Amino acid sequence: MEKVNDRPALEYSPALPRLGAFDRAKAIGKSTAKRGIDVYFATKCAFLRTFGIIDFPVPPNHCLRRTSSHTLRHYYESGVTTMMPIVTAARIFGVDLDQPVNVLDFGCGVARQFLQLNRQYPRVKAHACDAHPDNVAYVKRTFPNADVYANNFDPPLKYADDTFDLVYSVSTFSHFSLDDAKLWLRELSRVTKPGGLLCLTFNSYTSIAWTHDRGGIRNYSAEQLTQDGHWYYVDEASWYRRKAEEAVSEFGSNTTGATRPTGDMFFLRSTRKFL
Numbered sequence: 001m002e003k004v005n006d007r008p009a010l011e012y013s014p015a016l017p018r019l020g021a022f023d024r025a026k027a028i029g030k031s032t033a034k035r036g037i038d039v040y041f042a043t044k045c046a047f048l049r050t051f052g053i054i055d056f057p058v059p060p061n062h063c064l065r066r067t068s069s070h071t072l073r074h075y076y077e078s079g080v081t082t083m084m085p086i087v088t089a090a091r092i093f094g095v096d097l098d099q100p101v102n103v104l105d106f107g108c109g110v111a112r113q114f115l116q117l118n119r120q121y122p123r124v125k126a127h128a129c130d131a132h133p134d135n136v137a138y139v140k141r142t143f144p145n146a147d148v149y150a151n152n153f154d155p156p157l158k159y160a161d162d163t164f165d166l167v168y169s170v171s172t173f174s175h176f177s178l179d180d181a182k183l184w185l186r187e188l189s190r191v192t193k194p195g196g197l198l199c200l201t202f203n204s205y206t207s208i209a210w211t212h213d214r215g216g217i218r219n220y221s222a223e224q225l226t227q228d229g230h231w232y233y234v235d236e237a238s239w240y241r242r243k244a245e246e247a248v249s250e251f252g253s254n255t256t257g258a259t260r261p262t263g264d265m266f267f268l269r270s271t272r273k274f275l
């Protein structure tokens with residue numbers, strides 16, 4: 001079996017920290033407040049859809065907030081802008097999305113890109129998967145004609161070798177450790193047809209500048225990335241604490257499906273020698 005941090009990939013799950021009574025109460029309070037906000041959001045969206053102000057399906061708020069979108073506008077617009085380079089690459093590399101070609105969205109979240117794919121290219125045979133069952137439940141009921149399923153955090157996927165003309169994945173490899181990125185790159189290559197197209201997004205120099213601007217991770221620079229080639233930042237203690245909180249609060253979990261921590265992975269623009 002593939003080793004991760006010198007342990008077999010599927011067995012890496014340390015015990016969760018114990019929460020005291022105060023921390024448990026805080027986690028439950030926070031989760032209840034979030035549920036209130038989500039009910040408000042659902043009511044607002046139903047109103048906007050009834051009056052035709054928005055004309056696209058809207059994911060539940062608790063799913064939206066853990067997959068990069070904090071507003072509806074951002075969900076829709078960033079879906080368009082992140083899909084655009086993918087369809088451009090498809091055109092350049094000869095994948096005709098006006099034909100019934102097989103396309104996979106790996107780590108589809110709540111269909112930020114998949115919505116655009118299905119709307120703009122209705123002839124495509126659309127497939128999507130994600131490790132989080134709540135995301136998958138939403139995508140499945142919203143796109144009943146697509147093939148959607150919840151995959152395990154570790155390969156393999158359910159698909160046969162050489163299935164897809166195009167596989168894309170936005171904002172997943174930028175959160176995998178180097179070991180996980182290697183595992184998944186190999187698996188996505190397996191399911192992509194020879195001559196097919198694999199389109200992945202990664203964090204690189206721009207993301208480092210962006211993180212610095214937002215006051216995030218400051219102890220790493222673009223110059224260091226040039227020297228080191230890749231850099232993975234993960235706060236494991238916070239990750240397992242969040243898992244412990246989610247175990248008592250149950251609602252709005254964003255680590256479900258993940259058996260190892262994810263963080264922020266940065267790569268040199270050319271990743272060939274590392275992956």
Ligand SMILES: C[S@@+](CC[C@H](N)C(=O)[O-])C[C@H]1O[C@@H](n2cnc3c(N)ncnc32)[C@H](O)[C@@H]1O
Nearest residue numbers: 067068107108109112130131132153170171172
């Ligand atoms: C930042 S979100 C991006 C979602 C979507 N691609 C987008 O851009 O809106 C990362 C997604 O990857 C999913 N994910 C993380 N690890 C995964 C794995 N091993 N297999 C499949 N999906 C995974 C998460 O559940 C989450 O939905």
